Amino acid sequence: MTQSWGGSWSAEGWTVRLWAPEALRVDLILDGHEHPMTAQAGGFWSATVPARPGMGYRFRVDGETFPDPASRCQAGGVHDASRVTGPDDFPWQADWGGRDWSGAVLYELHLGAFTGEGTLSAATERLAELAELGFTAVELMPVGQWAGARGWGYDGVLPFALHPAYGRPDDLRRFVDRAHGLGLMVILDLVMNHFGPEGACLHRIAPAFFDRARHTPWGAAFDFAQAPVREYWIECAEYWLGSFRLDGLRLDAVHQIAGPGAETFLRTLAQRARVVDPGRAIHLIVEDERNEPTLRETSYDAAWNDDFHHAIHCLLTGESHGYYASFARDPMDDLARALLRGHVEEGQPRPGQPRPGQPRPGLTRPRGHPCAHLPTTAFVNATQTHDQIGNRARGERLLTLADPQGVRTAYALLLLSPYIPMVFMGEERGAITPFLFFADYAGELAEAVRKGRAAAFSEIAALGAEAPDPLAEGSFALSHLDWRDNDRARDWLDLTRRALAFRAARVVPLLASGPRLEAQVERRGPAALRAVWRFAAGTLRLALSMGTPDPAPCPPRGARFDLGRPGIDRFALSVGVEPG
Structure with missing residues (x-):
């Protein structure tokens, strides 16, 4: 596909293009030498010239000079000349086909x-x-x-x-x-x-x-x-x-x-x-x-x-x-909703927000639409x-x-x-x-x-x-x-x-097996909850205390990860995964 913006290489040399639909004249200034550019359909201007990587260039548009808005490399700051870059020939070493999104942990x-x-x-x-x-x-x-x-x-x-x-x-x-x-x-x-x-x-x-x-x-x-x-x-x-x-x-x-x-x-x-x-x-x-x-x-x-x-x-x-x-009205309830559905605000009126047609200064209108049908990886x-x-x-x-x-x-x-x-x-x-x-x-x-x-x-x-x-x-x-x-x-x-x-x-492995089949979240007092997500490959269970111990904690089954002591510590998390 022909590149519309910036510079590219071909057998004929280096071609550079610019969209300036209202311009009467556009010139390429390459390494100090002026090359008139040709008007093309749709408001683009083009020039094909001999060039070497590292050369500096600018465009002169109706007498005013600019760097390339699609510059791949500058000679200095944003007001300076752009530089011609060579064809991609980096010696890549890694044999890489990417990773599945279900395993993503972003930094x-x-x-x-x-x-x-x-x-x-x-x-x-x-x-x-x-x-x-x-x-x-x-x-x-x-x-x-x-x-x-x-x-x-x-x-x-x-x-x-x-x-x-x-x-x-x-x-x-x-x-x-x-x-x-x-x-x-x-x-x-x-x-x-x-x-x-x-x-x-x-x-x-x-x-x-x-x-x-x-x-x-x-x-x-x-x-x-x-x-x-x-x-x-x-x-x-x-x-x-x-x-x-x-x-x-x-x-x-x-x-x-x-x-x-x-x-x-x-x-x-x-x-x-x-x-x-x-x-x-x-x-x-x-x-x-x-x-x-x-x-x-x-x-x-x-x-x-x-x-x-x-x-x-x-x-x-x-x-x-x-x-x-x-x-801030009930953040634990909002956390439970986020764990259950993904988003909290899905278009419903909420305390602290105006109702549709009744905007209040400093607050936004209700936003969103239901998103619980999306996979958790979304x-x-x-x-x-x-x-x-x-x-x-x-x-x-x-x-x-x-x-x-x-x-x-x-x-x-x-x-x-x-x-x-x-x-x-x-x-x-x-x-x-x-x-x-x-x-x-x-x-x-x-x-x-x-x-x-x-x-x-x-x-x-x-x-x-x-x-x-x-x-x-x-x-x-x-x-x-x-x-x-x-x-x-x-x-x-x-x-x-x-x-x-x-x-x-x-x-x-649960996420890779497909979308959740079922999700449940239960509040346990003012600052505790339990959650269950069922996937094709198994079930993920979670017990969380965020300031008040769960009065009757139910430890997750299967392989376990624990932080703190559920039912005892104010802050505690217990996660369990059951296969199948």
Whole structure:
């Protein structure tokens, strides 16, 4: 299939294409030499020229010069020239056909804060430790290039280009090859709903790329009714999956991929992503705050499930602000519902939320539709994520907010329940280092970001404290993971290792046997419950106490995993699996 965006190689040389439907003239400036580009059907411009990998190039559109919005590699920052990249010829070593989704245990990490060096090379050296603990997949926060040297990655403007702070493209290939050699999948978080506030050039190259009738909370919305817009993002997905042999994608905030053409885009993206390499399983995850089942019913494997997180968080911390409001009313009941059905909010009116047609300030409308018919593997559960930690004023982890034994019990529940677990970096070792929001802007934009974060956390200032400055390099430094070996780390690592070994040996075979045949969850007093899930290959039973002992605990039968003493300890978990 002909590539619509960016550069590609053929027998004729190097061909580069750009969509600029309103332009009168477009030139390619390659290594200082000007080459007129030819207008083609549909608003594209093209040039085929002799080139060498490493050459710098730009586009001149009606007299204004830009980098390639589909650049695979930059000579420097987002405003600098793009570089010609060579054909893919990396010497892959791992013999890899992928892994079944039922065995997924995700480890979310930010490459810049995962190690002291903040590079792919340094992260590669840590992969063996994750595999030894029992993780089966690494989920990378976005790596597409954004303005500045540090950031979360969700403000990218060159989504095809690896951010140079992390290394070169072959460093990512070495990371993936090493992961595969250890049995680890690599999932990449991609942002296809907006560009960041600095360095996006498509606003001027192709204003038609954007939907003037719609705006996201983070920037201009894309017009997915335009075939070249859909193709841009689909080719971006194909590039990362194909050139880097990734095992899947997590699509950020798909609820903001909306308007005419959005449904076609998401369906086509899934179809084409899965055939990038027919010999390798590709897994697709969405973040969708609507709690909609449709994508998972048709073409996507799973969705992040914030409802599980919110129930756990409110249960352990007692917090009730913002989106925690409805989950703070009876978090144990919400946890029971999450274990039974997957999502908690499925379109029903709930205390703390307005009824349809009766919106109240500061609260959202009821959201979602019934999802209990989906397999348990269609939900990615977490007790901590980059969002839920980093969007707090001080970036606190759960261990600094709640009873440590309660946090341990919730963590074990996450790893052993029949949903797909995701751990945020450091959680496996009981980390208490914060993960703050950080960025690297200058001038008016920096001040706007600073003021915006301060306004969002005005209640902290009212208490005589301030949120850390997101633009300060120290905020980034504070967010680096602490790898020190101490008693707490060893205790948490041992729990992680034991729980994931039990999951691999006992729980995953149930999930691999097919969807749950039956599920039951019974409340046992104010803070205890029992749950049963029946699968074709056996039955999973669970007894949980989250602050009050079960008055009459019934130990699960079969192979057992216990944390605490059911019926005695305030926090306890007992899990049993019976085959057949």
